[in-house]
Amino acid sequence: MGVSPRAAALAALALLVCFAAGNGLATGAQAGPAAAHAAAPAPSPFVSLAGESVNARRGPGLEHRIEWTYQRRGLPLEVVGESGNWRRVRDPDGAETWISADFLSPTRTAYVLDSGLGTLTLRQRPEQTARVAGYLGRGVVARIEGCSGSWRLVAIDEVEGWAPAEALWAAGGCAAQHPA
Numbered sequence: 001m002g003v004s005p006r007a008a009a010l011a012a013l014a015l016l017v018c019f020a021a022g023n024g025l026a027t028g029a030q031a032g033p034a035a036a037h038a039a040a041p042a043p044s045p046f047v048s049l050a051g052e053s054v055n056a057r058r059g060p061g062l063e064h065r066i067e068w069t070y071q072r073r074g075l076p077l078e079v080v081g082e083s084g085n086w087r088r089v090r091d092p093d094g095a096e097t098w099i100s101a102d103f104l105s106p107t108r109t110a111y112v113l114d115s116g117l118g119t120l121t122l123r124q125r126p127e128q129t130a131r132v133a134g135y136l137g138r139g140v141v142a143r144i145e146g147c148s149g150s151w152r153l154v155a156i157d158e159v160e161g162w163a164p165a166e167a168l169w170a171a172g173g174c175a176a177q178h179p180a
Contacts, residue, residue: 046170047089048141049075050105056097060086067097074141076109076170092169108144110154110168112136120168122161126151133161147174 052073057064060083070091080096081088087104090096092111112120119137123130126148136142142154151162152171165171 044106044108044173045079046108046173047077047079047087047104048107048109049073049077049099049103051103054099054103056099057086058098060084060088060098064098072141074105074107074109074143076111076141077104078170079104108170108174109141110144110152110171112138112140112142112163113167113169114138115167120163122154122159122163123151124161126153126162128164130162134159136163142168144168144171144174 049070049072052071054070055066056068056070058067075091077087077089077091077099079087080090083098085101086098087101088096088098089104092113115138119135120140121135122133124133125131136154136156136159140156142156144152145155145160146153147165148162150165152165152168152174154161154163154168165174
């Protein structure tokens with residue numbers, strides 16, 4: 001049985017805190033007032049499908065009925081619950097189901113929302129007035145490569161560009177800062 005990405009991140013965070021405390025780095029008196037109030041970023045609740053065909057179950061376990069099968073590698077999902085090696089996830093349509101953590105990846109992806117115009121314009125820089133880098137249609141799944149404020153650098157195949165986070169589902173909480 002493998003370790004879930006969330007459990008691995010929490011274990012790494014715990015080790016980092018222990019290391020910092022042991023070296024006098026975690027106390028406000030030694031590190032200054034800013035360090036006393038600084039908080040480590042929380043692990044992202046978003047994951048993506050690791051396989052081409054992944055069963056979505058009614059409950060956490062093989063004994064539970066298969067509700068449907070996802071047929072889209074990379075589809076972003078939000079983890080909303082856990083039970084052992086199983087994750088309760090929410091998909092871009094809002095449906096919730098259970099999937100084994102073995103079929104989930106920590107790779108961050110985003111789902112293009114309906115902009116009302118039919119396509120999402122990608123920019124060469126994280127600015128509304130920057131040159132156009134490409135277009136993505138509703139429902140396209142793209143990798144999140146980085147962040148700059150409320151913009152996300154996304155890529156799919158050979159197309160890469162900046163998009164406003166509000167135009168993407170699962171693009172919140174991005175910790176991978178990218179120089180603009």
